Amino acid sequence: MATSTAYAGVWSSLPTTLTPWIADVVSSLGHTQMTPVQAATIPLFMKNKDVVVEAVTGSGKTLAFVIPILERLIRRETKLKKNEVGALIISPTRELATQIHSVFSLFLKAQPTEEVAEGEEPPERTYPDPLLLISSDQSSPAQDVQRFLQSGADIVIGTPGRIEEFLLGRGQGSVSARELEVLVLDEADRLLDLGFQVSLTRILTSLPKQRRTGLFSATMTDALGELIRTGLRNPARVVVKVQSKQTRKHAGGEVIEERRIPANLENLYIPCRTSEKIVQLARIIQHEAASRGASHFIVYLSTGACVDYFYRILPRVFPSTSTSPIVPVLHSLHGNLPPAARTRTLAAFSTALATPQAPAVLLATDVAARGLDIPHVDVVVQVEPPADPKAFSHRCGRTARAGRSGRAYVLLCGREVEYVDFMAVRKIPLKRHPYILAAASEDMDVGEDGDEERLEDADVGRVQDAIRDFVRTDRTLHDLGAKALVSAVQAYSKHQASYIFRLKDLDIVGLSKAFGLLRLPRMPELRNTDPAGQGWADADVDWSTYAYADKAQEAKRLAEQAAKKTQTADRAEAAMQRRNKKKSNSAWSAQQDRRDEREKRREKKVTKRKWERTSKKAEAAEGEKAGEKATGQGEGDAVPAKRAASACSDDEGNDWKELAREERMAKKLKRGEVSQKAFDAEFGDL
Incomplete structure (x- = not known):
């Protein structure tokens, strides 16, 4: 692997000589020679060419557009008016915008000033300070416009939403972009990934066509094609690749390997169990600090909830994994923090006077994956690979910047090791690192097939107990832990390489052990899981x-x-x-039934009386018939009475007999011969 950064000549070799005070600033920064991306881009920008630049992180892309912008503004024949914008730089995040603003400010503060007599006020610098447009509690869009008109800034740097409001909202009619010289879209692919395409299209349509446009990024996507066609005119494509020489003994020669990461970056992966991830994270920090003197670490977690939780928990992990006196100083950064808090965190980490005994550790999400230039970052650790594979190289690129060397680790579990081949196709090689044991000087290789052949690390239980003891002191920690676990599982399900990162293969119980949870949260993913069979036991709470x-x-x-x-x-x-x-x-229903039954009995009694009367008539008719039979008369008169008697059915006759029995029983009840209970039991009147 190469051990030095490639250079492309001294600054004086540029076709256009740099302005002396700009050259002095470049020299004071220690950049004695140009990087390839600077040597290829600066002359094109100075020759009125649009550029699309793709280069690995840490290759010097920022200076590749800062210097041409300054030189073009200096060489203008007419000075810009106070309400005119000369250069516009759009960045996807407020952190990157702030960093670009600081670079421009560094150059502009170095402008020479004229000598003045005693008592006279010094003249204003020829070029005013740049204007930073980002979301902030201290400045509203209306105040942004006011600051611009008061300062007369030639260079405006900001995020898409604020710049759109600046040009087409509050500033429409007050801010003029007619004299715009240069437009730069930094981390252009990220601008599209974050959904800024509509804002970018509106901004581009409002800008003059006679301008220079530059798109800069470490990775380019197909979505940029549309943006290039609409915003650039016949652009020059600049692609800076990194190559390293590898010697293959069996081939007996050197093989050129193309990479999309800095040449001085050693990219490593450690296979481990899910339950061992936090243990390995602590040991990596201890190992790098003790053996290599590393003092600045960036640890990438999948969600802001995980960052918040481990910011509280990690101090309890280190004493449980080693007797080393290393006590890290933690910083947290994620997109859910207020803008002011994010700025303070980044500034505190960047300026931290860290040592190997007290290393500075930044826990962050992908909000800190792109564009941030913190040259002294020694080690990057990815507890989980990013959901978007393009972010992998950006994460790793936070170390090994500006010619420095660096190491980047990623923790992979089970079939996730296939991610190594996935990255190799994208020209990001990963080298296997043995599992780190409790003693920092000892490593253990778990084998090509993972870690199934060994027992779970003994420190997992100790770390889990230590975290649980701390979590018991405050129920807030329990809530944070449950939220972190659920968010981590949700983030895992969104991996773009879903054939590698399959949710059904994720060991959620093991992840809960690593998080030190008191009990498993209620999740649909745990519905068919037997936690006890996987060694899980709820804490006694x-x-x-x-x-x-x-x-x-x-x-x-x-x-x-x-x-x-x-x-x-x-x-x-x-x-x-x-x-x-x-x-x-x-x-009530029973009472109603009894009333209905009594009503039926009354109806039957009426029917019975009618039947009795009809029967008597029929009997009388039969008697007359018998008498008339002897005389041969009255035979026809008996037929109607007989028919009337037969109109009553046999069933009704039986009912009437029952009624007769009931009447007899009722008479006995009145005489006191039977009890009410016996009567109710007989006839169901309960």
């Missing part, structure tokens, strides 16, 4: 008394708990009332 350290939050919990008890009691009472009502309704 009385959840009714497990309290928040914050008094206001604890008071709220107790109030909710009391309200829940009241609600439970109310539900029980309501259930009792429903049962009682059901019984009451049941009694």
Whole structure:
């Protein structure tokens, strides 16, 4: 592997000589020679050519557009008016925009000033300070326009939303882009990934066509094609590749390997179990600090919730994995933090006076993956590979910058080792590093097929116990841990290389061990899982008394708990009332049935009387018939009476007999010969 950065000549070899004070700043920064991307891009920009630049991180892309912009503005025949923009730089994140702004400010502060007599005010610098447009509590879009008009800034740097508002919103009519010399889109592919395409199209349409445009990024995507066609005119493509020589003994010669990462970067992966990831993270930091003197680390986690949780938890992990006196100083950075907090964190980490005994560790999401130039970062650790494979090289590129060497680790579990081949296709080679044991000087290779043949690291249990002991002190930590785990699982399901990172293969129980959770959260992904079979046991916690350290939050919990008890009691009472009502309704229903039965009996009695009367008539008719039979008369008169008697059915006759029996029983009841209970039992009148 190459051990030095390639250079492409001294600055004086440029076709256009640099302005002396610009050359002095470049020299003071220690850049005695140009990098390939600078040597290829600066002359093109100076010759009125649009450029599309693709180069690895840390290759000097920022100076490749800062210097041409300054030189073009200096060489203008007419000075820009106070309301005119000369150069516009658009960045996807506020951190990158702030960094670019600081580079321009560094150059502009070095402008020479004229000598003045005593008592006279010094003249203003020829070129005012650049204007930074980012979301901030200290400046609204209206104030941005006001600051621009007051300062007369020639160079404007910002994020797409603020720049769109600056040009087409609050600043429309006040800000003029008619004299725009240069437009730069830094990390252009990221601008599109974050959904800024609509804003970019509106901005591009409002800018003059007679301008120079540059697109800069470490990776280019197909989506940039549309942007290139609409915003650039016959652009020159600049692609700077990194090559390293590798000697293959079996071939007996050197093979040129193309890479998309800095030549001085050693890219490593460690196979381990999911439950061992946090243990390995702590050991990597201890190992690099103790053996290589590393003092600045960036650790990438999948979500902001994970960053918040491990920012609290990691100090408890290090004493459990080693007796080393290393005590890291942690910093956290993610997109959910307020802008001011993100700025403070980045500044604190960048300026930290870290040592191997007290290394500075930045826990971050991909918000810190692109464009940030922190030259003294020694090691990058990726606990999880990024969901977007393009971000992998950007993460690694935070180290080994500006000619320095660096190391980058990624932790892979089980079939995730296939990610190595996936990255190799993208010209990002990864070298296997043995599993790091408790003693920093000892490593253990777990074999090509993963870690199935060895027992789980003993430190996993110790770390889990240490985290649990700390989490028991504050219920807030438990909530953070559960939220972090759920967000990590959701992020895992969104990996673009889904055939490698399959959610069904993720060891969620092992991940819960690594997080030191007290109990498993309720998740659909754990529905068919047997945690006990995977060595999981919930912590012994009385959840009714497990309290928040914050008094206001604890008071709220107790109030909710009391309200829940009241609600439970109310539900029980309501259930009792429903049962009682059901019984009451049941009694009413029985009474109604008895009333219906009595009504039926009355109807049958009426029918019986009619039948008896009809029967008597029929009997009388039969008697007359018998008498008339002797005389041969009255035979026809008996037929209607007989037919009337037969109109009653046999069933009705039986019912009437039953009614007769009931009447007899009722008479006995009145005489006291039978009891009411016996009567009700006989005739069902309950």
